[in-house]
Amino acid sequence: MRGTLVIFRRELQSYFATPLAYVFIVIFLVMAGALTFFLGNFFERGQADLQPFFTFHPWLYLVLIPALAMRLWAEERRSGTIELFLTLPISMAAAVLGKFLASWAFAGIALLLTFPFWITVNYLGHPDNGVIVASYIGSFLMAGAFLAIGAALSALTKNQVIAFVVTAAVCFLFTVSGSPVVLGFLNGWAPQSVLRTVASFSFLTHFNAIVRGVIDLRDAVFFLSVIAVFLFANAILVDLKKAD
Amino acid sequence: MNDMIAVRHLTKRFGPITAVDDVSFAVSRGEVLGFLGPNGAGKSTTMKMITGFLAPTSGTAVICGADIVDASIAAKRHIGYLPEGAPAYPDMTPAGFLDFIAHIRGFHGEQARQRIAVAVERTQLHSVLHQPIETLSKGFKRRVGLAQALLHEPDVLVLDEPTDGLDPNQKHEVRRLISALAAEKAIVISTHLLEEVDAICTRAIVIAGGRVLADGTPAELAARSRHHNAVRLALVRDGGDATTALMRLPGVVAVEPVEDVEGSALMIFPRAGGSIIAEVTDLVRTAGWSVAALRVERGRLDDVFRSITLGGKA
Numbered sequence: 142m143r144g145t146l147v148i149f150r151r152e153l154q155s156y157f158a159t160p161l162a163y164v165f166i167v168i169f170l171v172m173a174g175a176l177t178f179f180l181g182n183f184f185e186r187g188q189a190d191l192q193p194f195f196t197f198h199p200w201l202y203l204v205l206i207p208a209l210a211m212r213l214w215a216e217e218r219r220s221g222t223i224e225l226f227l228t229l230p231i232s233m234a235a236a237v238l239g240k241f242l243a244s245w246a247f248a249g250i251a252l253l254l255t256f257p258f259w260i261t262v263n264y265l266g267h268p269d270n271g272v273i274v275a276s277y278i279g280s281f282l283m284a285g286a287f288l289a290i291g292a293a294l295s296a297l298t299k300n301q302v303i304a305f306v307v308t309a310a311v312c313f314l315f316t317v318s319g320s321p322v323v324l325g326f327l328n329g330w331a332p333q334s335v336l337r338t339v340a341s342f343s344f345l346t347h348f349n350a351i352v353r354g355v356i357d358l359r360d361a362v363f364f365l366s367v368i369a370v371f372l373f374a375n376a377i378l379v380d381l382k383k384a385d
Numbered sequence: 386m387n388d389m390i391a392v393r394h395l396t397k398r399f400g401p402i403t404a405v406d407d408v409s410f411a412v413s414r415g416e417v418l419g420f421l422g423p424n425g426a427g428k429s430t431t432m433k434m435i436t437g438f439l440a441p442t443s444g445t446a447v448i449c450g451a452d453i454v455d456a457s458i459a460a461k462r463h464i465g466y467l468p469e470g471a472p473a474y475p476d477m478t479p480a481g482f483l484d485f486i487a488h489i490r491g492f493h494g495e496q497a498r499q500r501i502a503v504a505v506e507r508t509q510l511h512s513v514l515h516q517p518i519e520t521l522s523k524g525f526k527r528r529v530g531l532a533q534a535l536l537h538e539p540d541v542l543v544l545d546e547p548t549d550g551l552d553p554n555q556k557h558e559v560r561r562l563i564s565a566l567a568a569e570k571a572i573v574i575s576t577h578l579l580e581e582v583d584a585i586c587t588r589a590i591v592i593a594g595g596r597v598l599a600d601g602t603p604a605e606l607a608a609r610s611r612h613h614n615a616v617r618l619a620l621v622r623d624g625g626d627a628t629t630a631l632m633r634l635p636g637v638v639a640v641e642p643v644e645d646v647e648g649s650a651l652m653i654f655p656r657a658g659g660s661i662i663a664e665v666t667d668l669v670r671t672a673g674w675s676v677a678a679l680r681v682e683r684g685r686l687d688d689v690f691r692s693i694t695l696g697g698k699a
Contacts, residue, residue, distance in 0.1 A: 147488045151474075158476040221472035225533070228436045228468075229489050230461040384439050 144231035148239025149246070152213075156247050161208075169205055169251045176201065177258065189266025194258050195276045195352045199316050199345055202287050207308035209247060210291025211301040213240045214379060219299040223383055237376045241292050241368075248284040252277065272354035279351030282364035283344055287312050289371035296378040299385075312344075315367075319343025388413050389463075389541050389571035390435065394444035397430050397595075404430045406595035407444070412571040412588075414540075417563065419586035419603075420575040423694050427595040428575040429469055432545050435573070436466045449540050462490075465539035469546055471530030475519035479510050479529045482518060483536060490537045504532040507562060524555040531562065542572045548581060560585050579686040593694040607684030609693075611654060616665050617643070619650035619678040627651060630672060636661040650678065 156162040173194065177183050181193025217223040226236065262268050291308040298304050317323055319340040327336050340346070347360040388411040397405040405427040412418045422428050433439040435446045437457045446453045451460035473482055483504060487497040505511060508528040513521055518529060527547065534542060547563065548556040563572060564585050576582065582589045582603050589606055591599040599606060607613060620627060631640045631653055639654040655661040662681050669676055 143491070144489060147485065150488075151477075151485045154481075155474065155476060220475060221468065221470055222474055224433070224438050224468040225466070225472050228438050228461060228464070228466045229486075230458045230491075231489060232458065384433070 142235065142238075144229075144235035145239040145242070148231070148236060149243045152240050152243030153246055156209075156243070161212075162247065165205065165208065165247075166251050166254060169201065170254060172201055172205075173197070173255055173258075189262050189268040191258060191262055191268065191273050191276060192352060194255070195280060196349075198280045199283065199348055202284055203309060203312055203316060206248065206284060206287040207291050207305045207312065209244050210288050210308055211295050211304040213244060213292045214296040214375075215298050215301045215304045218296075218383070218385075219301075223379075227379075227383060233376045233380065237292070237372055237379065241289060241372055241375070244288050244292065245281075245285050248288060249281055252281055252284065269354065272352075275354060275356050276352045279348055279360065279364075282361060283348050286315075286344065286364045286367040286371075289368040289375070290315070293371045293375040293378055296375055296382055315342060316344045319346040388447075389449055390573065391447040392431075392435060392444075393446070395431060395434055395441050395446060396443045397427075397434060397439065398442045404595050405434070405441075408592070408595070408597055409444075410590055410597065410600060412541075412573060414571055415568055416588055417567045417572045417574065417586045419582040419589040420573060420592065421577065421579070421582060421589055421690060422575075422592040423577065426593045426694070428592060429545055430595075431592070432466075432543050432573070432575060433468075436464055436543050437461050438468075462537075463540045465534035465537065465542045467527075467530045467534045467542075467544040467547055469549075471527045473518045473526065473529050473533070475517065477518055478515050479505075479518060479521075479525075479532070480514045482529065483532060486533045486536055492537070500536050500538075504536045507535060508532040509558070523550050524552065527551060527555070527559065531559070535566070540570055542566065542570055544572070544574045546575055546577075548576070548578065556581075579690060582686060591690060591693050598693045599689070603686065604683070606689050607686055610684035610686070610688040612652075612682045612688055613684035614655050614658075614660050614662075615682045616653040616655075616662055617650050617678070617680045617682060618653060618665065618669070618676065619648060621675040621677050623651075627672075627674065630668060631665070634661065634664045634668060636664050647678070652682075 176197040177194040181196060183193050186193065214223070217226055259273060263270070290311055291304070294308045294311060295301070295304040297307070320343070324336060324340060327339060347363050350357060350360050390412040392408060392410050395405055395408045396403070408427075408431055410418070420428050420431070430439065434441045435448070435453065437453045437460060441454065448460040449463040451463065453460040477485070483501045484497065487500050492500050505514065508531050510525070510528055510532055513525050518526060521529070531544075531547065534544065544563070548559050551559065560581070563574065566572065567585070567587075574581075574586070586603060589599075589601065589603050590597055591606070599609075628640045628642075628651065631637055631651065636655050636659050637653055638656050641652045641654070643650050643652045653661065653665060666679070669679075
């Protein structure tokens, strides 16, 4: 897995080689703050917890994560470096994993930089830090799932904008698949088993369970499975589309 | 095992289109193989299969004993590859890029530094080491690509149009570099520049429509030209009787007036394979013509190339 590590380092550095990293982190922090304090009524609620902060993460990720994932493969294909990259003595697994882990680590860095919220809430009261840690882990896992979807879809096109839009759309479907809108659409004609399956894919349901402090291994396993499935699809898609 | 590259019945189909059709050849150490063909002939596709980027529809290539299909990582270790257009990560500097290549090829610390230093020295990259690659000129980008391909001292070099888009000085530099490396490696270069084949290749393969149409040394290929052994004769003053006199020589089949950058002259074609220089000089002496220039043509690659790739006869 030496190859994975070398690719991981290059990819992570390449985020910081362009303004993307700084723009992303600043916008992520500003939006997280704005949503928490204005829409989430952080102060008015009068409770020392970070629930208003975490509640908005799925929606924040929906907009921002595709921007992190879109360049992973689309850019390699557009600039032709994919031909160089895939003729190096590395396995496809190492290539896919290295890229994904770099983007996930970057998302993790952005998430860690929200620590002032945690300090604030601890200064104001006595929150359940166990729940906060679990929420951070849940948020990180969800970011990974979004990124895995985005990485796989970015292998489909040379155009980063298309990769962004398609990823955002697919991630939206995964996010809301448990909501009344989607289930109401299926209700009445699709069998109950289909309804239950669709609902079970909802990022929102799994994430909210973690944020409420109900730590269930199944929610973590769900996100990790989504990551695994889409990384597998990523490898297949790269192989199929690399020469187009 | 003498062959560093053994290409066996390589075939690639894209849907109904056969891009590469049953191509076989071998390259051994010390050879520089020129891969010639018009655009779209299947040169790049063949190279992409040899280097393991594309999976062949059928057939395979064996690189230093490692099969590119079954043991692709082992085979890729032996190859240095410059893809068409010399792609490199635009936001990296050559220093950062070569460092990445060195590490992914398994070099560390002092060893990596040394390899990079040698590659930089060979490709003369010192002056731009710390500029982003996207700001470099075409010539420097090409050299970054070459440095990357040479870094691990591969036994096999595959270079797709290494001099395309370079100015004459840069072309000369790249060719000198390739010639300097030729002795201890097996090198395949693709090109559509015939002068390049003459300049650096020890062997040439002409490919068109995905098939190998000719395989030989540049001299052998040139010998297939109708200009092979033809005599170019420029007279100070041509009274008009020279053509008739030359046509009477037994070895001559045709005399054509030519007009080109060297001036006007007569091109005298021999019967297939024959040599007529002795006959011509005898005639010149007896007729008492004053000669401005006299030369035996060795044959023209572009003639051969055109006639082979257009399906005619040389």
